[in-house]
Amino acid sequence: MRHGRVSRAKHHDRTAFDQVVERIRSGEHSVLSLDVFDTLLLRDGSTETQRFREASHLASEQLGVSGDALTRMRWISHDNAYRALHLGAPNSDVKLRQITATCVAALGLPADAADVFADYEVATDEDHLSANDELLEVVAQLRDAGTRVIATSDTYYSAQDIRTLFDAVVGYVPVDRIYASSEMSATKHRGHLFPAVAAAEATPGSDILHVGDSWHSDVEMATRAGWQAMHLPMSARTARARNLGRIRSARQTWIRRR
Secondary structure, three states, rough: OOOOOOOOHHEHHHHHHHHHHHHHHOOOOOOOEOOOOOOOOOOOOOHHHHHHHHHHHHHHHHHOOOOHHHHHHHHHHHHHHHHHHHHHHOOOOOOOOHHHHHHHHHOOOOOOOHHHHHHHHHHHHHOEEEHHHHHHHHHHHHHHOOOEEEEEEEEOOOOOHHHHHHHHHOOOOOOEEEEEHHHHOEEEEEOOHHHHHHHHOOOOOOHHEEEEHHHHHHHHHHHOOEEEEOOOOOOOHHHHHHHHHHHHHHHHHHHHHO
């Protein structure tokens, strides 16, 4: 069952959205690169904490462990994975199935439980995402006209996980290729994913236009890498709702830990 659906018309700043559409239709690039989350797929008001807890409790029924224990171990494994990454390979990214493998091992579960847990997490995310139909319609028109379109995402999900989300939420995969930081060993937020993608595409960065919701990761770092870039920010209303959701989630977590 899907939770509160995203109002697509109110998710993004309308002026910025119209400017992005005008730019991507201009044809001043040979490849269009799009961020995934909060660009092609729009999140509802849930927080990461809420989604982790929901996925853990759903998976716990099949795995035969406490939902609360699995939730706690999910967060511990998440935090430890990123701490280790920052110490050993700060330009890379973690993988979801590495995190879930650590979780199930710590709880004494068989190794194949890692994939079960990861699949529940992807399925839970499906319920909190909506297709950005207006943008996807423009993207489909561009692809029909011959423009190559790719997705470039900072995420612990694999490209296959993102395909699964696209299939479930959109009904099809709306891009020609997906580049996930977890598989490219490089991230947008540190700037190394952009040259890696340009090399994989055999296309100069100056011929690629990237669009995303993060000013730092999607615009500043893309521009530093020599790409064209456009910002597609959330509306003020969406940003306020996100902040309120984080505050409520933090309060609920504090209450449960008392």
